[in-house]
Amino acid sequence: DSGVTQTPKHLITATGQRVTLRCSPRSGDLSVYWYQQSLDQGLQFLIQYYNGEERAKGNILERFSAQQFPDLHSELNLSSLELGDSALYFCASSLSPGDNNEKLFFGSGTQLSVL
Amino acid sequence: ELKVEQNPLFLSMQEGKNYTIYCNYSTTSDRLYWYRQDPGKSLESLFVLLSNGAVKQEGRLMASLDTKARLSTLHITAAVHDLSATYFCAVAWVRRTYKYIFGTGTRLKVLA
Numbered sequence: 001d002s003g004v005t006q007t008p009k010h011l012i013t014a015t016g017q018r019v020t021l022r023c024s025p026r027s028g029d030l031s032v033y034w035y036q037q038s039l040d041q042g043l044q045f046l047i048q049y050y051n052g053e054e055r056a057k058g059n060i061l062e063r064f065s066a067q068q069f070p071d072l073h074s075e076l077n078l079s080s081l082e083l084g085d086s087a088l089y090f091c092a093s094s095l096s097p098g099d100n101n102e103k104l105f106f107g108s109g110t111q112l113s114v115l
Numbered sequence: 116e117l118k119v120e121q122n123p124l125f126l127s128m129q130e131g132k133n134y135t136i137y138c139n140y141s142t143t144s145d146r147l148y149w150y151r152q153d154p155g156k157s158l159e160s161l162f163v164l165l166s167n168g169a170v171k172q173e174g175r176l177m178a179s180l181d182t183k184a185r186l187s188t189l190h191i192t193a194a195v196h197d198l199s200a201t202y203f204c205a206v207a208w209v210r211r212t213y214k215y216i217f218g219t220g221t222r223l224k225v226l227a
Contacts (some may be wrong), residue, residue, distance in 0.1 A: 002157065033215065043158075043217040044204065056214050090157065103148060104205075104215060106158040 003095050006107035014115055018079040021110045025072055025093030030053070032065055032074040033094070033104060038087040040070065049074055081114045088112075117142050118209040121218035129226050136221045138187040138204035147187045148215070149178050149206040158203065161189075164215050194225045 003026035003050040013019055025032050034046040036059075045058030049068035060066075065082075068074040078085060088111050118141040130132050138147070140157040160173045164180035164187060171178050175198065177190045187204055204218045 010168070020137075035217075042219045045214055047215060048214065049136075056215065070140075103208075104158075105162050106150075108157045115161050 002107065003113040004091060004105050004107035006089075006091050006110050008110060009067070009108065010111045010113075012113045012115065013081060015081055015083060017081050017114075018077065019081065019089075019112065021076040021089055021112075023074045023076070023091030025074070025091075026105050029093035029095050029105070030072065031093040031094045031096065032059075032068055032072070033091040034076050035092065036087045036110070038089060041087075043090075046076070047081075050077060064099070076080075078112070084113050086112055086114045117144070117214075117216045118205060118214050119218040121202075121204060121221050123218060123221060123225075125222050127224045127226060128191075128194050130195055132195065134191050136189040136202055136223075138189070140185050140204075140206045140216075142181060142208070143182070143185075144206045144208060145182075146207045147180050148207070149176075149187070149189055150203045150205060150217075152201045152203065152220070154200075161202075168170070168183075182208050191223070194223075196225050196227055199218050199223055199225045 030051045033048045036044045046060040048056040056081040066076045067087045088109045090109045091107045120139045147164045152158045162178040167182040169180045175192045179211040180187045201220045201222045203220045208214045
């Protein structure tokens with residue numbers, strides 16, 4: 001168990017809908033990362049937050065947004081869903097980017113199916 | 116933009132054999148990671164390599180880093196079925212912010 005909690009584990013929804021994925025980082029970790037894993041695109045970095053502030057953006061669509069709350073949990077909001085958004089969404093956390101012992105701890109993921 | 120490439124993408128090997136997975140990256144980075152993912156599961160950290168020439172070993176897996184060649188290798192010695200998984204390398208990319216960019220993954224299947 002990595003200590004990173006993601007909910008829900010599975011989500012089935014229809015095109016055009018909006019969903020929210022939730023992530024609670026490991027105790028003490030300040031940084032949260034979101035990744036999208038699909039068969040054809042591999043593991044794509046979406047966005048990173050550190051202590052409540054957005055720090056880095058990757059290939060995140062405008063229909064997607066995220067935030068990190070004061071208690072450090074994070075939510076990824078996906079709207080106007082399309083079939084191509086079906087994927088496994090991972091959250092990862094770490095203590096402090098740049099630290100020599102830094103590494104990512106991954107949650108178990110949310111499997112999103114858009115029908 | 117940093118690109119990370121792995122090869123091979125798929126690897127089927129017999130138990131007891133040795134093989135190497137390669138990870139190439141396109142720009143300078145000060146650290147490289149290897150992760151393992153079992154089917155339908157999350158990613159688990161295997162190694163963190165922090166400097167040129169770094170070598171780490173855990174059981175039948177050994178990872179090394181050559182920062183001048185921008186290359187890391189994951190060597191498998193005397194493979195066993197339990198090593199069947201997908202292996203990812205990831206490179207930390209620092210351009211004002213810190214990103215971890217993952218390779219394409221290598222799906223390893225060890226046949227009994």
